[in-house]
Amino acid sequence: LYVSVCGCCGALRPRYKRLVDNIFPEDPEDGLVKTNMEKLTFYALSAPEKLDRIGAYLSERLIRDVGRHRYGYVCIAMEALDQLLMACHCQSINLFVESFLKMVAKLLESEKPNLQILGTNSFVKFANIEEDTPSYHRSYDFFVSRFSEMCHSSHDDLEIKTKIRMSGIKGLQGVVRKTVNDELQANIWDPQHMDKIVPSLLFNLQHVEEAESRSPSPLQAPEKEKESPAELAERCLRELLGRAAFGNIKNAIKPVLIHLDNHSLWEPKVFAIRCFKIIMYSIQPQHSHLVIQQLLGHLDANSRSAATVRAGIVEVLSEAAVIAATGSVGPTVLEMFNTLLRQLRLSIDYALTGSYDGAVSLGTKIIKEHEERMFQEAVIKTVGSFASTLPTYQRSEVILFIMTTNLPQPGAYLSIPPLQVSTGFQCNNMMSALPSNFLDRLLSTALMEDAEIRLFVLEILISFIDRHGNRHKFSTISTLSDISVLKLKVDKCSRQDTVFMKKHSQQLYRHIYLSCKEETNVQKHYEALYGLLALISIELANEEVVVDLIRLVLAVQDVAQVNEENLPVYNRCALYALGAAYLNLISQLTTVPAFCQHIHEVIETRKKEAPYMLPEDVFVERPRLSQNLDGVVIELLFRQSKISEVLGGSGYNSDRLCLPYIPQLTDEDRLSKRRSIGETISLQVEVESRNSPEKEERVPAEEITYETLKKAIVDSVAVEEQERERRRQVVEKFQKAPFEEIAAHCGARASLLQSKLNQIFEITIRPPPSPSGTITAAYGQPQNHSIPVYEMKFPDLCVY
Numbered sequence: 001l002y003v004s005v006c007g008c009c010g011a012l013r014p015r016y017k018r019l020v021d022n023i024f025p026e027d028p029e030d031g032l033v034k035t036n037m038e039k040l041t042f043y044a045l046s047a048p049e050k051l052d053r054i055g056a057y058l059s060e061r062l063i064r065d066v067g068r069h070r071y072g073y074v075c076i077a078m079e080a081l082d083q084l085l086m087a088c089h090c091q092s093i094n095l096f097v098e099s100f101l102k103m104v105a106k107l108l109e110s111e112k113p114n115l116q117i118l119g120t121n122s123f124v125k126f127a128n129i130e131e132d133t134p135s136y137h138r139s140y141d142f143f144v145s146r147f148s149e150m151c152h153s154s155h156d157d158l159e160i161k162t163k164i165r166m167s168g169i170k171g172l173q174g175v176v177r178k179t180v181n182d183e184l185q186a187n188i189w190d191p192q193h194m195d196k197i198v199p200s201l202l203f204n205l206q207h208v209e210e211a212e213s214r215s216p217s218p219l220q221a222p223e224k225e226k227e228s229p230a231e232l233a234e235r236c237l238r239e240l241l242g243r244a245a246f247g248n249i250k251n252a253i254k255p256v257l258i259h260l261d262n263h264s265l266w267e268p269k270v271f272a273i274r275c276f277k278i279i280m281y282s283i284q285p286q287h288s289h290l291v292i293q294q295l296l297g298h299l300d301a302n303s304r305s306a307a308t309v310r311a312g313i314v315e316v317l318s319e320a321a322v323i324a325a326t327g328s329v330g331p332t333v334l335e336m337f338n339t340l341l342r343q344l345r346l347s348i349d350y351a352l353t354g355s356y357d358g359a360v361s362l363g364t365k366i367i368k369e370h371e372e373r374m375f376q377e378a379v380i381k382t383v384g385s386f387a388s389t390l391p392t393y394q395r396s397e398v399i400l401f402i403m404t405t406n407l408p409q410p411g412a413y414l415s416i417p418p419l420q421v422s423t424g425f426q427c428n429n430m431m432s433a434l435p436s437n438f439l440d441r442l443l444s445t446a447l448m449e450d451a452e453i454r455l456f457v458l459e460i461l462i463s464f465i466d467r468h469g470n471r472h473k474f475s476t477i478s479t480l481s482d483i484s485v486l487k488l489k490v491d492k493c494s495r496q497d498t499v500f501m502k503k504h505s506q507q508l509y510r511h512i513y514l515s516c517k518e519e520t521n522v523q524k525h526y527e528a529l530y531g532l533l534a535l536i537s538i539e540l541a542n543e544e545v546v547v548d549l550i551r552l553v554l555a556v557q558d559v560a561q562v563n564e565e566n567l568p569v570y571n572r573c574a575l576y577a578l579g580a581a582y583l584n585l586i587s588q589l590t591t592v593p594a595f596c597q598h599i600h601e602v603i604e605t606r607k608k609e610a611p612y613m614l615p616e617d618v619f620v621e622r623p624r625l626s627q628n629l630d631g632v633v634i635e636l637l638f639r640q641s642k643i644s645e646v647l648g649g650s651g652y653n654s655d656r657l658c659l660p661y662i663p664q665l666t667d668e669d670r671l672s673k674r675r676s677i678g679e680t681i682s683l684q685v686e687v688e689s690r691n692s693p694e695k696e697e698r699v700p701a702e703e704i705t706y707e708t709l710k711k712a713i714v715d716s717v718a719v720e721e722q723e724r725e726r727r728r729q730v731v732e733k734f735q736k737a738p739f740e741e742i743a744a745h746c747g748a749r750a751s752l753l754q755s756k757l758n759q760i761f762e763i764t765i766r767p768p769p770s771p772s773g774t775i776t777a778a779y780g781q782p783q784n785h786s787i788p789v790y791e792m793k794f795p796d797l798c799v800y
Contacts, residue, residue: 016050019043020057023080028072032079040080041087051088055081055099062103066110074115078103078122085126097138100126108146113160116150120167120174127174140175144193147171151200151233165204165229172197173236180243189248197240198255204233206263206271234278241282249283249290257298266312276316280323288324295320296339303346304356307371310343311378318382322389333390337383337398344379347372396438399460430500430540433464439504443511451520458515458528465535474531477577477615479584479603490538490589497540505545508536509552510663516556516575517565523619526574533582537589546590547647547656553579554640555661561632573625576613580606583638594646598638605635 022036044051062077081100088096100122107119123143150168155161176197179188188197207230244252256275265271279291295317302310321336350356351372387398434442446457462471468489480486515521515529537549559565560575567575580603587599603614611617612626613636640660648654734742 014053016040016043016047016054017057020054020061020080024061024073024076028070028076032076037080037083041083044084044088048088051084051096052099054084055096059099059103063106066106066115071112071115074107075118078107078118082122082125085129097126101138101143105142105146108143108150113155113164117163117167120147120150120171124170124174127178140179140188141193143171143175144188144196147175148196148200151204162229166227166232168200169204169229169232169236172200173232173239176236176240176243180240189244189251191251191254194251195255195258198237198252199259201233201237201240202256202259202275204229205237205275206265237278238282241279242284244283244287246287246290249287250294253279253291253294257294261302266309266316267306269312269315272312272316273319276320277323280320288320292317292321292324292336296336299339299343303343307347307350307368307375310347311371311375314340314343314375314378314382318378318385321382321386333394333398334401336386337401340379340383341402344376347375347379396433396435400438400441429496430465431496434500434504436504439507443507446511446515449520451518451522451525454515454518455525455528458525458532462528462531462535465532465539467539470535470538471531474534475527477527477530477581477619479581479614479616481600483585483588488538493540493542493545498542501540501542501545505548506664509548509661513552513555513559513661513663516578517559517567519565519567519571521571521574523574526578526619530578530581534585537586543652544656546586547653548661550583550586550643550647551640551657551659551661553582554638554643555663557638558660560629561637563629569625569627569629570618570623572629573612573618573623577615577618579638580613581615590647590650592647592650594649595643598642598646602636602638610636 019036019040023033023040025031025033040054044054058077058081062074065071065073065077081103084096085100104119104123104126107115107122110116110119147168150164150171153161153164153168155164176188187193241252256279260266260272260275276291276295280288283291295313299310299313299317302313317336350367351369354367356367383402387395390398442457442460446454448454468491470486470488473486473488512529512532515525518525533549533553537546541549556575557579560567560572560579563572580599583599584603587596606613610626610632612624617624640658644654644657647657
């Protein structure tokens with residue numbers, strides 16, 4: 001009776017339930033009944049309105065089987081669900097998916113690793129299905145939390161732990177794929193989700209060293225060939241970041257920074273650098289500057305952290321910035337340098353005061369000076385590595401920006417970042433490398449009192465001019481008898497370089513000349529001046545530049561000889577030695593035998609009678625100097641008349657060579673020396689604006705109101721009426737006034753104009769007098785002032 005009743009009730013059950021029951025075999029070991037599964041699939045496709053009921057009934061059976069530990073039937077139910085999901089894409093799929101997700105969640109809640117893995121695999125299959133209909137109310141919060149928890153599994157069995165972590169990563173990857181491009185789904189980029197997903201991936205990525213440190217046995221080798229949690233986590237992280245839009249970058253990067261903070265991963269910095277390399281190469285190039293901004297903000301937020309932590313952040317920033325420069329850095333260039341220089345300034349303050357608060361007190365964290373120094377070196381390295389990727393015009397702007405940033409100890413620290421920016425600089429066009437506004441400000445800084453700053457300005461100029469790597473060959477000042485041993489790389493001066501020198505050569509010469517006269521110069525300054533002169537001769541010189549450089553060096557020799565500046569003995573000897581070294585170099589570069597012979601003769605004479613005038617005796621650790629440099633005989637000097645004679649015979653401009661070099665001082669040069677770069681730059685701008693014919697004196701801006709506009713209109717009308725009246729009076733005067741009155745008026749104006757012109761002619765035609773009242777020749781003989789042109793007596797043949 002019982003059997004007949006059951007059979008009767010079974011026949012009355014709905015068809016979808018009977019079809020579902022039929023897919024389960026009596027023995028779960030036999031697996032899914034495929035023929036009955038095909039019938040169920042066909043029924044679901046034929047009657048899609050029944051799909052939600054099929055899902056609900058399958059969910060009911062699965063929950064019951066899980067509770068009874070009938071895991072074989074659980075696997076069969078999940079297999080059936082997977083096949084139905086793959087086959088059905090009707091409008092009723094959403095209700096079926098709800099039942100499916102409920103069953104997956106039930107499996108993930110289980111403590112059995114196999115059920116967790118089974119549920120994850122089914123979810124991943126579901127995530128790869130593109131649904132035809134949107135879902136407005138589906139939530140994945142539970143799955144994000146559960147999969148993230150699985151990523152941190154600490155199961156005792158290593159193999160099971162690895163499988164659970166792998167499943168967790170795959171589950172997160174499925175959630176991302178399912179939601180990232182669907183605006184109707186929950187926003188996976190919200191911080192509540194990113195704060196779970198990103199740290200979970202980083203946690204597995206972080207343990208790659210632990211996995212690689214274990215040497216697998218030969219029997220485990222095939223397992224090792226499979227993808228590891230670290231590799232899968234990296235792939236998932238790349239996919240996540242690759243899908244990030246502009247507005248989502250911040251939410252994706254912030255958890256990375258927090259994870260590195262919480263696990264103290266900035267100090268070894270290896271893992272941090274690896275993370276951000278993955279990030280920079282995964283995101284879209286136009287979003288690179290957003291990552292840089294995040295790092296800069298994090299560096300500012302950690303300004304009071306340990307120096308090792310800040311150094312790690314800067315190292316990561318260096319790597320990220322170089323990668324970003326190949327894409328799009330955007331407006332973050334100056335922001336980056338501003339932040340780095342601010343941090344450098346703070347670090348210097350910390351090192352000077354010994355604490356973060358500016359004063360050491362009870363409970364104050366003491367600063368370790370060597371760690372701060374390490375941080376400062378990291379900042380400088382970052383400045384240089386990032387600047388090396390910038391285009392020419394930006395590099396010039398960056399150097400100028402750094403120069404205008406005042407640091408507490410400019411002599412010790414300010415010179416390093418600009419040098420890092422200019423190191424390795426390569427540019428074919430000096431006009432773009434050293435534009436006028438940048439060169440003016442750079443050379444203005446060369447006139448400062450601080451000797452260290454003058455030195456680094458020279459080094460920057462050398463870095464810009466040296467385009468063939470010849471700088472290190474002139475690091476030592478010497479008078480080589482054969483410069484071929486230097487193996488110099490010399491190219492013909494290009495047209496662009498010629499234009500640059502025509503425009504800026506006199507400005508360069510003037511600052512070199514004034515730099516040579518500085519009393520606080522030391523050996524490094526003279527080495528830099530020698531290198532600058534040599535590189536100009538190699539990189540930018542034509543015949544005209546060579547002539548001017550020779551005149552300049554002979555003028556420097558006169559400075560040492562006349563000594564109107566009251567220079568110390570060492571400085572005078574150094575100037576003599578500098579001139580000997582340069583003329584020895586330029587004579588061999590010009591390859592004029594007579595010129596080379598004269599220079600060689602003077603050098604040989606000095607070796608015998610005055611070695612203190614040669615670099616080999618001056619630029620050494622213990623210079624051998626003369627206590628009396630007055631009355632230097634003519635045989636020890638390079639004579640301008642002789643050089644003009646020998647070079648004139650080889651086609652050089654002998655007339656120009658005969659003229660002594662006299663720098664034309666500007667208003668800026670006549671002013672007293674400045675003590676800060678900011679003061680120099682602002683003064684430079686003031687001089688430029690004052691000398692510019694296009695600029696008028698600025699007046700304070702007047703507030704514009706209705707009354708102001710009304711007054712301006714009325715005043716303009718009145719001015720026009722006054723101008724018309726003035727013109728009428730002038731016309732009337734010339735029509736009615738006597739001829740004698742008109743002639744007297746015009747004659748007075750002509751006389752005034754002629755007197756002004758005579759003053760201009762007097763200034764222009766007569767050469768400017770030397771400070772002593774006479775013009776001193778190269779060999780020390782006074783010359784009389786030249787006669788004005790209009791007072792000269794010319795032969796009759798010259799009169800036309």
